[in-house]
Amino acid sequence: MTRIFRFAPSPNGELHLGHAYSALLNSDLARAVGGRLLIRIEDIDRTRCRPEFEAAILDDLAWLGLDWEQPVRRQSEHFDAYSKALETLRLMDLVYPSFLSRGEIRAATADPAWPRDPDGAPLYSGLDRDLAAGEAAARIASGAPYAWRLRMAAAIDRIGPLRFTEHGSGPDGETGDVTADPGRWGDVIIARKEIPTSYHLSVVVDDALQGVTDVVRGEDLFHATSVHRLLQALLGLPAPIYRHHGLVRDAAGRKLSKSEGARGLAALRAAGATAEDVRRLVGLAPAQPTPST
Numbered sequence: 128m129t130r131i132f133r134f135a136p137s138p139n140g141e142l143h144l145g146h147a148y149s150a151l152l153n154s155d156l157a158r159a160v161g162g163r164l165l166i167r168i169e170d171i172d173r174t175r176c177r178p179e180f181e182a183a184i185l186d187d188l189a190w191l192g193l194d195w196e197q198p199v200r201r202q203s204e205h206f207d208a209y210s211k212a213l214e215t216l217r218l219m220d221l222v223y224p225s226f227l228s229r230g231e232i233r234a235a236t237a238d239p240a241w242p243r244d245p246d247g248a249p250l251y252s253g254l255d256r257d258l259a260a261g262e263a264a265a266r267i268a269s270g271a272p273y274a275w276r277l278r279m280a281a282a283i284d285r286i287g288p289l290r291f292t293e294h295g296s297g298p299d300g301e302t303g304d305v306t307a308d309p310g311r312w313g314d315v316i317i318a319r320k321e322i323p324t325s326y327h328l329s330v331v332v333d334d335a336l337q338g339v340t341d342v343v344r345g346e347d348l349f350h351a352t353s354v355h356r357l358l359q360a361l362l363g364l365p366a367p368i369y370r371h372h373g374l375v376r377d378a379a380g381r382k383l384s385k386s387e388g389a390r391g392l393a394a395l396r397a398a399g400a401t402a403e404d405v406r407r408l409v410g411l412a413p414a415q416p417t418p419s420t
């Protein structure tokens with residue numbers, strides 16, 4: 128079976144060394160097993176994503192020596208596919224519209240002892256999980272803002288224990304056959320009123336639609352994999368193999384962010400760095416020539 132890898136940047140800023148590492152690792156691994164490499168543009172948030180970032184990202188990836196298949200999948204062109212998946216979850220009564228504003232959520236979870244998700248955000252209180260159906264429909268009809276949240280406890284009950292295969296490792300060294308623990312995220316947002324999807328939903332739908340067999344990404348997404356496994360099980364989608372890798376950090380040990388200045392690829396290129404320099408900087412061996420067939 129031909130293995131399929133993907134690098135899935137969000138075009139809301141420029142690539143930095145951390146992205147370069149992830150992209151190069153995907154490319155190296157695909158090449159080593161004679162697999163395919165896809166690029167997917169994760170641009171569901173139209174307010175933060177810009178075409179000029181997408182163009183710069185693709186230009187940087189080509190400069191790094193990546194060779195990917197066309198056409199590139201752009202998530203903003205596939206809202207129908209995500210809406211369908213959301214509808215499936217809705218018919219299973221596993222999502223509900225939540226009307227609380229960010230401020231109301233913050234107020235309800237202000238207690239420092241309030242439980243937090245793996246990213247450190249307070250868990251959703253569940254305050255409007257059990258609104259009467261008529262009340263929810265009336266609020267939607269009145270134009271109130273809302274987000275679709277997953278009924279996490281009900282979803283876990285329906286599916287039972289889940290595992291995934293980890294070929295890299297999580298932040299605490301989790302590797303091999305790993306137990307998924309989606310409950311740590313509480314009632315995650317699956318879609319929004321203005322955007323009929325979320326990162327979690329579209330990544331799972333796309334990985335399945337594109338036949339992705341190997342998800343290679345930063346360990347900051349390790350815990351999100353538990354939510355992805357749960358959604359895959361609910362939607363009847365296959366589970367890829369996961370390989371979470373360590374993050375490239377700045378001198379102070381912090382994870383790099385999109386506005387990284389000197390660590391941005393554009394600045395490195397402007398300063399005369401080569402793709403081989405980037406490989407060296409992120410600790411990868413020199414590129415291997417493409418095997419001739």
Ligand code: GLU
Pocket residue numbers: 134135136137169330343344348
């Ligand atoms: N689009 C995500 C990001 O830029 C990556 C998603 C993934 O690899 O699953 O962080």
